[in-house]
Amino acid sequence: MATCNRLTFLMVCEQPVNDQFLIQLFSLLHPNIPQHCIGGMLDVVAVYNGTNSVQHIFEVAASLDSLVVGEREIIRQLRQAYEFSRKHKLTGDNIRLLIETAIPLAKEVYTNTKIGENSVSVVSLAMQEMLSLSPSKNSRFVIVGAGQTNTLVAKFLLKHDFKHFVVFNRTRSNAEHLGAKLNAAGYTLDELASYKKGFDILITCTGAAAPIITPKIYTHLLQGDKQPKIVVDLAVPTDVANDVLQQNNINYIAVEKLRSRAAENLALRKQEIVNAQVIIEERLGTFKTLLRKRRVERVMASEIPSRVKAVKERALTSVFQKEIAKMDEASQRTLERVVAYLEKKYIGIPITVAKSALEKELMH
Secondary structure: OEOOOOEOOOOOOOOOOOHHHHHHHHHHHOOOOOHHHHHHHHHHOOOOOHHHHHHHHHHHHOOOOOOOOOOOHHHHHHHHHHHHHHHOOOOOHHHHHHHHHHHHHHHHHHHHOOOOOOOOOHHHHHHHHHHOOOOOOOOEEEEEOOOHHHHHHHHHHHHOOOOEEEEEEOOHHHHHHHHHHHOOEEEEHHHHHHOOOOOOEEEEOOOOOOOOEOHHHHHHHHOOOOOOEEEEEOOOOOOEOHHHHHHOOEEEEEHHHHHHHHHHHHHHHHHOHHHHHHHHHHHHHHHHHHHHHHHHHHHHHHHHHHHHHHHHHHHHHHHOHHHHHOOOHHHHHHHHHHHHHHHHHHHHHHHHHHHHHHHHHHHO
16 A cells, blocks of 8 residues: 555464565566665665554554554555456455454544544645635636646635636646546647736746746736736745735735644644544454454354364264165155254354454453
């Protein structure tokens, strides 16, 4: 499973996961990497075994161990990684039980704690602040920059039913690519200075070293409009020149202020880790019981049917052979049905009794 800050291998194996095992694993996965580089990888590997590995997966699923605590995306990543592995027959019963416990656990953590509250995404915070200004759904958006940040912005805007967009970017192809998602035209940054259709909200995020929204360009974009505008500047350094802010009626949303709020919200989320750990500890005990019960089922399901069948065959063909031979055909068929019924029922009884006894043992 790959996330923003880790690559996780989840496996069930009998041999110890030591340095030799890891070197063999990495060599198989990356045969072209020099051995001295693979050896260096051992310094950045954390190994969890047994109960510790289960607890770690629970913490990963609940986003306690993420760069961004409380990031719900981790649940999708975990589920997607499991489905991919299952499809390629790389999972067994133990991993299935673990994932089927971890995902509902993560959802329970989000439901019963505040770990997912107080957004820590700069884009989300910016869009929330923009919405707090109550813009019209018919607002005209000028979007400058077509990178990852503005792609996220575009998803948010579409989700909230905004419809009127135009995209500008250094390369036309990327502007047109993002524009296609917004049902909008895409232009180069050079064409920004000649755009004459006006705007209500300007959202900008480029990698430019100097402000690209200069007083001259901003005045041109206004086309004489005197109404207050919303400007969302997500670039570092900023895309909007200070003179633009000082000379115009602007509701300005800047990335530095948003970062400060995101840091405060992240600190609040981290305070919820203690509450999340309580839930994880409870589910850890539940999972141990589930795993032991499943092991009993597997062992008994592999042993009991064959042994019961052997007893049945011996009874019919040896122990009671003479008595059965004296029966008429109808009686023999009835006996066979009775024995088959008993065989089927007897197979399930020991499993049920063993599971019940195990539950009572674990309760005391």
